[in-house]
Amino acid sequence: MSDSTRTTLTHLQRLEAEAIHIMREVVAEAERPVMLYSVGKDSAVMLHLARKAFYPSPPPFPLLHVDTTWKFRDMYALRDRMANESGMELLVYHNPEAMERGINPFDHGALHTDMWKTEGLKQALDKWQFDAAFGGARRDEEKSRAKERIFSFRSASHGWDPKNQRPELWNLYNARKNKGESIRVFPISNWTELDVWQYIHLNQVPIVPLYFAEKRPTVERDGMLLMVDDERFPLRPGEVPVERSIRFRTLGCYPLTGAVESTASTLPQVIQETLLTTTSERQGRAIDKDAGGAGMEVKKQQGYF
């Protein structure tokens, strides 16, 4: 075959092929895989990749949503729709203790994330005995993630030991684990935020409408623009929701996620705004700012995804 007849694969084609290869390896080698599904744009891409990897079969694992009950209404709607369309089982887990104690983002701050998400995830994985969990984390998101393997092992207590990671060569993944250990698998490790957006654009992957600008009721609080999504949002004295054209760069629990004022109502406009913006993606989330520069590294050692 001569040069002229070669097919040139684009970077997105190579990244897609890599992610699909990883998902198939996990399904072939793990006993009980699961895909963590947070309904964000990275989850949307992960789900789409899973459908491609196993087509015409439905992906041979369930979706797991570790819910906090504090997601935006639009997120719950898309979640249920996508589970239905993909033919996959949807498992929703609520930490019973957080439920009972009424842990919420307004009154409990960091405890909210810890109990609903970090603890909730551990409990859910233990409950269903999942030994491999797909996550949509990317190496471009944060410093300690840049060093994490694609197959990342967790101890029985779900801790991560960054100094003792298995070597990972070529595309040969060692999925063998010791009793009690589980694996977090990150098929889109090598994608950037732009890649994710571009992939959504090219493949018309459905995402939550909150990523697009629209007039929504908001209040400004502690330097963040918060959306008043339902009646559970406690207004402080003097606060009156104001209609603003806003959108979200990342989606978490609604009071913990700040919106940005924007008029970007189409995907290319959103991508345009993302590329021209000067604040990095996770800045909208309060969670990474704890514990100085090493915030995420510490959280992960404790078992945060």
Add this chain to the structure above:
Amino acid sequence: MSGDVIYQTEALIAEDIDAYLEQHQHKTMLRFITCGSVDDGKSTLIGRLLYDSKMIFEDQLAALETDSKKVGTQGQEIDFALLVDGLAAEREQGITIDVAYRFFNTEKRKFIVADCPGHEQYTRNMITGASTADLAVILIDARKGVLTQTRRHTYLCHLIGIRNIVLAVNKMDLVDYSQEVFDGIVADYAAFAKSIGIQDFTAMPISGFKGDNITTHSPNTHWYKGPTLVDHLETVEVITSQDQDKPFRMPVQWVNRPNLDFRGFSGLIATGSVKPGNAVRVLPSGKTSTVTRVVTLDGDLDEAVAGQSVTVCFADEIDCSRGDVISIADTPPQVADQFETTIVWLNDEPLHVGRAYWLKLATQTVSVTVQHPKYAVNVNTMEHIAVKTLDLNAIGVAEIATDRQIVFEPYEANRTLGGFILVDKLTNATVAAGMLHFSLRRAQNVHWQPTDVTRADHAKLKNQTPKVLWFTGLSGAGKSTIANEVEKRLAIMNRHTFLLDGDNVRHGLNKDLGFTEADRIENIRRVGEVAKLMVDAGLIVLTAFISPFRAEREMVRKMLGEGEFVEIYVDTPLEVAEARDVKGLYKKARSGQLKNFTGIDSPYEAPPAPEIRVNTAEMSAEEAAEYIIRQLMPLK
């Protein structure tokens, strides 16, 4: 990616996002590594590439400025290295421990940079980063020239098969951009490169700190006419496009079977391309068929090429499953079970010669043993040194034998079918990476001879179920005595037995073996093979060996059929065995006359779940034998 280009890119994003997306969509991808220690300015160079390509956001930049003043090594100036060193321990110590992956784009390409640690104790991390790279940037401090670590990094890159090497002579600002200095370093490097078989490399004078020849030609090096670093990275050919020219190979990952009407084979195409109508062969079986469809969610493809993940369907219902390799019919890859390899040891626990490990190559996982290394390579001097084993970070050439045939190609021809990892069967750690060079001919010439009187026939004639009763325990625990008692009772019951005793075997079959760890492993392997032959002959075999290592007992268990291996743990506390000291060996070991004695200066790994356990501190040899017989009943 020069200043102008950045401006144009930004302008394009701002003015015509659709045009920008169209451009970005068609970018190709290059994966490369940077080698060199922090002192060579490696992290600074990567930080510079990220910075110049606008991959640093404003808030990160603000944090960078604060951090630079607090812990940076560049005084009041921005320390780009801090962008790259991610783990807390690395920031504190100012070194890079693990591979970090970074991303940036130019107009033509997306880049993934593996930033690898340079110190010798992190060779394994460097190999990890290099294994997926298309290109290596080897940094040299212009003030220091070619150093030991330059040679080491170059050797490792060459070993792992990186054919595009960039020699970046850095810190040119600190030698007044001297052409003489540059030429001298390039000449030194060329001599070394040639000596290890590197034909070609691209040298360039740069300053990561000042930005010379990174994205634009520097006015300070008017004598340099070659490309800038980014120009070169944007235009060099990537491996996957070369792979398309090779014969079609696709390791099967998963059989896709949603219903009775569809049966497809999913995998990532390693080399070549495939179209409907192509005649293909499935290895190792050698069965052939024709491709009918190349299936994806986006519709069937007319052609798929190396680097794509697809699902293919055949015209015939032939056997094909995970681990098989689908190949073009007329030029299939080879199949063998013994190879010469280069192995890079990645684990703190050294190689155990003769021990069984898992070998994973493409989607095949088999049991493998490694022979005594022929030699190891001193990565600093390239000298071949005689070694008994391979320790952490050691690189050696050794023969390996797999327990069944695998589909392979030499690593030089095909990374996917020639690169493998070794996994410890007990700890599950990835302990080594290796590259297959060629198969050993004896494997191809020795064929299994089928016999008409089968092992089942042998067993039936003797009216018994053949087994191995494997007695393990400390020296002086009573293994031989109890095994002898058990055999006497079996003989009375008209059973056909044979007792293999540790001391006796060492007088004959194993008289060439000593008591080092490697020899002990080989001792057990041979006994296991002999026991297996006797089981094939229909016998109940009793063995009495200390067999201190769990891994070797498991190896023997795996040689035999389900239920044929009965592990009998003769559990005697060390004090009791030592007090008996029938052969006077403990005394010798305690006084240092006897080395590697189990329980004294060599470990005994007790079985966690033996089929039968007897405690000789609590029962006599006769009682233990009676107990074992009761556990074994019925014997048919």
